[in-house]
Amino acid sequence: MNIGEIARRAGVSRSTVSYALSGKRPVSTATVRRINDVIAELGYRPNASARALAEGRTRTFGLAIPPASARLTDVQLEFVASVVEAAAVHDHDVLLSPSGGDHDRSFERIVTGRRVDGVILMEILLADPRVERLSQAGLPFVTIGHVEHPGASSWVDVDYAGLISRCVHHLADLGHQHVVLINRSDELVAAGYGPALRSSAGFFEAAGRCGMTAHNVCCADEPAAGLACFEQIRARWPEVTAAVTINEAALPGVQRALHRAALDVPRAFSLTGVIADRLAEDFHPPLTAADVPAGEMARLAVDLLLEQINDPSATPRSAMLAPAITLRSSTGAARRG
């Protein structure tokens, strides 16, 4: 079933069918009707490959996700789903590429094979080879997280430094003197993962300003690590009365550690950070935290990407999101030493 068949049955030329479909030139209402009838009857839809070849655009986005080996977290998953949905709103499809290492076949296939009109890069590192690859290929892209030279490309990010800083100030206001940051994993920090680095920077900066003693602890993205990590914190720095975290995957373990230590939150210990609303609400007690607005980030990323695709010469735009910190029940006045 192709456009020629439709044309034949409707008694018109192929171009007329094409124009009737695209509306790029006037077609008499009578012919349009006839064509639509035939199309409806035969259930015709243009062949995407042929259209892409002729138009030079695929109406498809590439989404580079972390490889399956590195387990995706809950928010990351939500982000993927939201990107797909936002793309669908613009009648675009999403091609997945698990990538992260330097030489990924799937990523190369997508980039060089002109399979997509643009790419959204998740979980970007401060120095990410894929960014270089994409700009050299002249393929529009948007990164989630920003790179060394902001302004060089479009990105969407969360202001981890600022948010963590505000969390620290909040704790300072409550009288806490000794705080700890439960960060993402060592590997991520070593690889130059922005959110981890910026959180740490904002944390120490704010703690210094507030005259607090502060410690940073890296923790793998899993419950067991959260448990071990928290117990280690209690052992090494018993004077600590509050923790700030961006490590969502470790939360169940932290929860268990609190139980095990019979630490009442927030009376004996306060906990806050940057945590997706849903997870913050499921914690016990619900966490005072800044949301990670995955859905909004996804929509923004798609918008920025479309902007670049429609006008590759447009100056890249970017958005640094700073969601409000929602007060719930996990932070309270510091216990007296």
Add this chain to the structure above:
Amino acid sequence: MNIGEIARRAGVSRSTVSYALSGKRPVSTATVRRINDVIAELGYRPNASARALAEGRTRTFGLAIPPASARLTDVQLEFVASVVEAAAVHDHDVLLSPSGGDHDRSFERIVTGRRVDGVILMEILLADPRVERLSQAGLPFVTIGHVEHPGASSWVDVDYAGLISRCVHHLADLGHQHVVLINRSDELVAAGYGPALRSSAGFFEAAGRCGMTAHNVCCADEPAAGLACFEQIRARWPEVTAAVTINEAALPGVQRALHRAALDVPRAFSLTGVIADRLAEDFHPPLTAADVPAGEMARLAVDLLLEQINDPSATPRSAMLAPAITLRSSTGAARRG
């Protein structure tokens, strides 16, 4: 950069370049070398759309995921990642389609637009309109979960009935008399979601055989629901000493309910079911449970799909997985009434 340009620079015809690349006809080693040099120098890769148009195949799979509205669970996510990875092994890409309702634009675009060579359908319902749609479109597909007429199409599934039955027998052996099944949500059951129905069937069948009293409770896929659901169970049927579940998303809530009721597991209460290993191990105490082997299912699904694509007339194959039940620490002898 196209094949013509490569041919020109290598001083050969386009077909020779094409054959040098595909190896579908002998090309002298000298020319192959020359061609490869040019290709390497210019970084050429064939245009995927043109190739798809000419070959009649896209080397792309469609993956129909539940819409973003229905939150994807952890295992579902792992499944998506695994499918992408398994597809990459065969040099195929994966196009995502959030679908589930009856009339989905994205699904239609993928199916009718010949954007993919085949489709993997996640979270299938007993009567799923997409199955009908795909077979009428003559597009190969594999379903995760099976439909009314097994044999009519390829599928991969987990033997929920059998596994749940074995869980029940295990509990019976431990002396439990009163058990409850914490199922997936009401909506899912009403929609004819296979795993929920088969779990329930296997549950009651086994309980009957063992002379136990048994109750089935539907529970939404979220922690809060798990908490409420468990407390309701305790209130309605205080005599129940063990629960079987397939609802992974509700587990955190169940965990909290156990804490809140100060129920010692497994001394005062036993818990088991079909739960992904990672989640089972993160539970406290680790759950005796059957794994949901998402990775294996994904690889199998891709294999079956490729089989159908390469030979559409091949009789559909299917696989019913029955992973072993791993004994951990959440089941024990029934407490005496």
Add this chain to the structure above:
DNA sequence: TTGTAGGCGTTATCAT
């Protein structure tokens, strides 16, 4: 308002 024809970049069938 509509038709004709060339081109998008490959693959594959003829030839040579």
Add this chain to the structure above:
DNA sequence: ATGATAACGCCTACAA
């Protein structure tokens, strides 16, 4: 062993 050339199905000037 290699070259022309016709598809593949669509879009879009250019004509009429």
